[in-house]
Amino acid sequence: MTTERRLRLAGIAYGGDYNPEQWPEEVWAEDMALMGEAGVTMVSVGIFSWALLEPSEGVYDFSRMDRILDLLHENGIAADLATPTACPPAWFFRAHPEALPIDRDGRTLSYGSRQTFCPSSRAYRTAALRIAGALAERYADHPAVAMWHVHNEYGCHNAECFCDTSAAAFRTWLKAKYGNDLNALNHAWGTTFWSQWYYDWEEILPPRATGADPNPTHRLDWRRFCSDELLSLFTAERDVLRRAAPHIPATTNFMVMHNFDAMDYWRWAPELDIVSNDHYLLATDPESETDIALCGDLVRSLAGGRPWLLMEHSTGAINWQPVNRAKTPGEMRRNALAHVAHGADGIAYFQWRAAKAGAEQWHSAMLPHAGTDSQIWQDVMQLGADLRALAEVGGSTSPAKVAIVWDWNARWAMELPSQPSSELRFQDLVRDWYTPLWKAGVAVDFIRPDSPDLDRYRLVLAPSLYLVDDAGATNLAAFVEHGGTLAVGFHSGAVDENCHVRLGGYPGAFRKVLGVHGDELFPLLPGQTVGLAGQVPQGATADLWTERLRLTGADAVATYAEGPLAGVPAITRHAYGSGTAWYLATHPDPTTLATVLERIREEAGVRPEHDVAAGVEVVRRRGAEADYLFLIDHAGHGAEIPAEGVELLTGKPVVGSVTVPEGGVAVVREATREPSGG
Incomplete structure (x- = not known):
């Protein structure tokens, strides 16, 4: 029988990283009192x-942790107890200098910060499992421990190590992937190019710094290996x-945000x-609220x-950007409740008390340097009250009729060197398509290309799917054939899972379902634009990308209005089976893209939650007995939105509309109602 492991906390968890070891013990009692005031639960x-915890190898001192956990339990605060393996101590590296990571250029990195270990190091693995085991043995039955927090931000600083130990581990991984068949690897990597054919496994190295661009499949398999390692x-x-x-759930904190792309989280989740x-x-x-929504x-x-749980975000400024701005009035609250709107059942910050020493001393916290006489503390108190008022939202889900295809392999492959354009960024392209849906209040899921659950959606969008295997391409085509609507962005379907170009014309794997055939790519220079004509807004333009297409069954919705491709289709629509497939062979300006996506969405029968003023985010969560409509004003103008029920943050009844x-x-x-698709 499988043991159910879930977080057994009522409502929405609230708290942050707590590091009492950084403070005198007399501060701890104040921490407990203030956590109680703020409504901290974990x-x-x-x-x-x-x-x-381990001052020397195999010698443990749990006395401090004993007191911390006992104190938390006495004050009714749950512990997310971490294995401390993101930061091996100095004594470990003195004993095992071979565990230090080596970068692409062959430099050995020193200890003295965090995550300065080779992920393939046997000595590190042994030490990490030893301390994890010691913690588990001691605290498995401690009443404060509600969840295990394994490590911290895997791959944040050491996603890659290029040492000989990593090279050996990479070869082992490759042997497993290719069935110990070196010829299969050579064919998959296309090693006849540039005389890279391998005759012995020992010849294969990590993609270290070389004089020219690396083999793309070598690099792609390396990224896959690093994530798996x-x-x-x-x-x-x-x-x-x-x-x-076995009864305590375990998590580790992902980093699904802006430009972090080291892990294939579809494999991790x-x-x-x-x-x-x-x-x-x-x-x-300038619109970071969009990133919160997309990542959520x-x-x-x-x-x-x-x-899911938001394990870390900031009350104000962070510490690792060139300029770390403070949050504007109300922004902390809007950020946190937007995460809840998009499915978070826990809100936590780094960290509880702002550090006075160390590398993150200028990172904001729930209890800032100024203490309780601060705006941040007032905001922390307010948010605690908000989350208590929203307790019944916990456990609810989010219905969606639109899905966006997201694939880390496609992202890694498209951003390798020697592409037709180095201006393409996977997450930027996806966000460009996501933003109009978000602004319209249309709920969105993300899926893998080979997802077995496409039939639950009316509309599937693939803004950037440069790499796709046959199974994924067939799955998306079948979705259209059986009545779905699919929209595909430029430079998609171009290569297979080995980064081999799909021959016969563009867009590769999607030519048939899209009803088009391309023979040449015309990426645009930075700052260059081209006009669009047809069923698009007057003055429509596009940038980044164009390509020469001819129609093989599709209809042209828009064409290029000028330049070497004047009159060539730029946006197409194709009836395929019982469904419809769209192709955007260029990157329209935001207004044009929003207009085209609105048409695609409406034809697919997907409508937004509400017609609301610009800048008001609308998200619905669905519970067993009620729906929860989140309305967040990012523009600062306020709004009156049609609604019926009870406004939870104030407890006031809502008749006709809510302010x-x-x-x-x-x-x-x-009252629960069937979603319109948004």
Whole structure:
């Protein structure tokens, strides 16, 4: 019988990283009192405490952790107890200097920060499992421990190591993948090019720095290996914890945000009992609320549609960007409740008390340097009250009739060197398509190309699917054939899973379903645009990409209005089987893209939740007995939105409409209704 492992906390968890070892013990009592005032229900402990827990190899000192966990339990606060394996102590590296990572250029990196270990190091694995086992044995039955927090942000700083130990582990991984058949690897990698044919496994190295561009398939397999190697560390620690405490769920914090792309989280997510994520805003992003929504929807999708936990974000400024801005009034609250709207059943920050020393001393916290006499503390108190008011939302899910295809292999492959354009960024292209849906209040899931669940959606979008295997391409085509609507972005279907170009014309794997044939790519130079004509807004333009197409069954919706491709189809629509397939062979300006996607969405029968003012985010979560309508004003103008029920943050009844305060949030409990597709 399978043991059910879930977080047994009522409502929506609230808290953050708690590092009492960084403070005198007399501070701890104040922490407990203030956590009680703020409504904190769970904190992560021990994440960076290896050196204190194991002062020398095999010698443990749990006295401090004993007191911390006892204190939390006495004050009714649950512990997300971490294995401290992201930060091996100095004594470990003195004993095992071979465990230090080596970068692409052959430099050995020193200890003195965090995650300075080789993921393939046998000495590191042994030490990590030893400390994990010691923690599990001691605290498996401690009443404060509600969840295991394995490691911290896998791959944040050491996603790749190019040492000889990693090289040997890479060869082992390749032998397993290619059935110990070196000829199969040579064919998959196309090693006849540039005389790269391998005659012995020992000849294969990591893609270290060379004088020219690396073999793309070599590099792609390396990225897959690095993700799997770190995943094997997670599962090894998790299994140690499970053996000692099979009833306690285990998680590790993903980093689904902006430009972090080291892990294939589709492979990771099924190994977690509870999916959790860290999300930080980029100071240079003028619409960072879009990134919160996109990443939240992606994490929820990784969790199989189930609620997830926000393990880290910031109350204000962070510490690792060139300029770290503070959050504007109301932004912290909007950020947190937007994560809840997109499926989070827990809100946590790094960290509880702002550090006065160390590399993250200028990172904001729930209790800032200024203490309780601060705006951040008032915001922390307010958010605690909000989350208590929203307790019944916990466990609810998010219905969607639109899915966006997201694939880490496609992302890695498209961003390798020697592409037709180095201006293409996977996440930017996906966000460009996601944004109009989000602004319209249309719910979105993310899926793999080979997802078996496409029939639950009316519309599937593939903004950027450069790499796709035959199974994924066939799956998407079958979705259209059976009545679905599919929209595909440019440069998709171009290569197979080995990064081999699909011959016979563009867009490769999708030519038949899209009803088009391309023979040449015409990427645009930075800053260059081209006009569009046809069923698009007047003055429509496009940038980044064009290609020469002819129609093989599709109809042209828009053509290029000028340049060498004047009159050539740029946007097409094709009736295929019982469904419809669209191709956007270029990158339209935001207004044009939004207009085209609106038409595609409406033809697919997907309507938004509400017609609302610009800048108001609308998201619905569905519970067993009610719906929860989240309304978040990012524009600062306020709004009046049709609704019926009870506004949970104020407890007031809603008759006909609800007022969303300027820059504020409203959450309405409504009677459950069938979604319109949004």
